[in-house]
Amino acid sequence: KAGVTQTPRYLIKTRGQQVTLSCSPISGHRSVSWYQQTPGQGLQFLFEYFSETQRNKGNFPGRFSGRQFSNSRSEMNVSTLELGDSALYLCASSLDRRLNEKLFFGSGTQLSVL
Amino acid sequence: AQTVTQSQPEMSVQEAETVTLSCTYDTSESNYYLFWYKQPPSRQMILVIRQEAYKQQNATENRFSVNFQKAAKSFSLKISDSQLGDTAMYFCAFMKDYTGTASKLTFGTGTRLQVTL
Numbered sequence: 001k002a003g004v005t006q007t008p009r010y011l012i013k014t015r016g017q018q019v020t021l022s023c024s025p026i027s028g029h030r031s032v033s034w035y036q037q038t039p040g041q042g043l044q045f046l047f048e049y050f051s052e053t054q055r056n057k058g059n060f061p062g063r064f065s066g067r068q069f070s071n072s073r074s075e076m077n078v079s080t081l082e083l084g085d086s087a088l089y090l091c092a093s094s095l096d097r098r099l100n101e102k103l104f105f106g107s108g109t110q111l112s113v114l
Numbered sequence: 115a116q117t118v119t120q121s122q123p124e125m126s127v128q129e130a131e132t133v134t135l136s137c138t139y140d141t142s143e144s145n146y147y148l149f150w151y152k153q154p155p156s157r158q159m160i161l162v163i164r165q166e167a168y169k170q171q172n173a174t175e176n177r178f179s180v181n182f183q184k185a186a187k188s189f190s191l192k193i194s195d196s197q198l199g200d201t202a203m204y205f206c207a208f209m210k211d212y213t214g215t216a217s218k219l220t221f222g223t224g225t226r227l228q229v230t231l
Contacts (some may be wrong), residue, residue, distance in 0.1 A: 033218065043205065043221035056218055090159060103219065105151075105159035 002027065004106035006091050012112045021109045023111065025072050025093030027083040031055075034066060036087040044064040046089075050096070051073055080112075086113045116141045116208050120222035127196045127231055134181075135191045135225045137206030143167075145211035148189045149219070154202040162204070165189065167211070193227075200206065201229045 005024040013019050019099055025032050034046040045058040049068035066076040072093075088110050092103040117140045139148070150162040165173045165182050172180050177197075181190045189229035193200055206222040 035219075042223050043219075044220040045220070048218065058218070088157060090157075092159070102161055102164065103116075104161070107156060107158040 004091055004093050004104055006018050006089075006106035006109050009096045009107065010110045010112075012114060013081050014114050015081055017082060018077060019081060019111060020075050021089055021091075021111070023074045023076075023091030023093075023106060025073050025074070025091075026104055029093035029095055029104075030072055030096045031093045031096055032068055032072065033094075034074070035092065037090060037108070038086070043090075046076065053080075072094060075094045081113045083113050085111065087111060115144070116146075116210070116220045118206050118208050118220055118222035120206055122225045122227050123223070123230070124226045126228045126230060127193075127195055129198060131143070131196055132192060132194050133227065135193075135204055135206075135227065137189045137191070137222055139187050139189065139206070139208050141187070141210075142206065143210055147211060148180075149207040150178070150180070150189075150191045151205045151207060151221075152200075152202045153205065153224075163191065170218045187212055196229045198229050198231075200227060202227060215218070218229075 031050045033048040035043050037043045041090045045065050048056045052068045064077045068074045088108045090108045093106045094103050119138045126196045146167045148165045152160045152162050162176045163173050163178050177194045179192045203226050205224045207219045
């Protein structure tokens with residue numbers, strides 16, 4: 001069974017631009033979570049989607065948004081990029097968060113904002 | 115809010131030896147889950163072991179075991195017979211035990227483990 005797939009692996013953008021990152025969960029998994037990893041702030045929760053609905057959101061500005069499609073694939077979007085948005089963005093999937101199932105992570109998308 | 119503290123930024127161990135990584139956490143919850151994740155240079159976060167707070171027995175997974183002290187809010191990871199492939203960043207993480215609503219992981223700052231020959 002294929003793991004969590006994140007595309008692209010690397011991305012370079014300039015300030016003010018917007019970016020969309022994609023995450024394909026493990027087949028059959030219905031929950032997708034997103035995390036931001038930076039050297040300064042560590043790993044921080046962005047948001048979680050289940051059955052196309054956002055179930056939880058971290059403390060990030062409204063420039064960070066996401067969505068989930070009927071096939072459970074998820075995208076996250078960052079608008080008006082800032083230098084501080086440079087980070088590794090990790091996606092994780094699980095069968096159903098309510099059951100506290102194990103999270104399986106992808107290899108992330110490394111975003112660099114110049 | 116929950117906090118997770120890993121006080122050892124870096125550790126080194128020789129191959130075949132045993133090493134223990136420390137983690138403490140703070141929460142007012144009575145039911146929760148604790149995890150150790152490993153992040154090798156490939157950047158993928160890999161689940162090493164999981165502990166349910168309501169279980170008194172310490173979790174084990176092959177060479178990996180934990181020492182869970184609920185009263186002390188301590189959750190250390192012991193790696194036995196260390197292998198070169200264990201070289202990675204290790205993160206301790208906390209999750210509330212939700213029922214019917216979403217949950218999230220709160221991570222510590224990580225411990226970089228280097229296994230040497």
